[in-house]
Amino acid sequence: MPIKKSAIKALRQTKTRTLRNLKVKRNVKDLVKQSNKLIExxxxxxxxxxxxxxxxxxxxxxxxxxxxNTGARKKSRLMKKLNKVAK
Structure with a gap:
């Protein structure tokens, strides 16, 4: 555990940001899954x-x-599947 005040604050901020980032990643993953399901x-x-x-x-x-690059890859794969079905 951190001892200094600034280290304690940094740890607290890191936890908050990690949770926020995980929530966004989860949302992206769910939307991609739903999109794939609808495409199929x-x-x-x-x-x-x-x-x-x-x-x-x-x-x-x-x-x-x-x-x-991760974002570009995810978008590319989605569009590729969508265009394949559209033809």
Missing amino acids: AKEATAVEKVKVAIKSIDKAVQKKILKK
């Missing part, structure tokens, strides 16, 4: 769900919760 079922609402998922991925990348 060939639902009409898949396009809107993919847009929402891409938006949340972009926000996570912008806040540096996800790395840039």
Whole structure:
């Protein structure tokens, strides 16, 4: 356990940020899963769900919760699946 006041505060901040980041990552993961499910079922609402998922991925990348390449890869895979079904 930290002894200095600043170290205690830093630990507290780290815990808070970690929880916030995990919540965002969980949200991205859930949206990607839902999008994939709709794409596989060939639902009409898949396009809107993919847009929402891409938006949340972009926000996570912008806040540096996800790395840039990870975000790009996730978006690319989603769009690839969506375009495959659209043809």
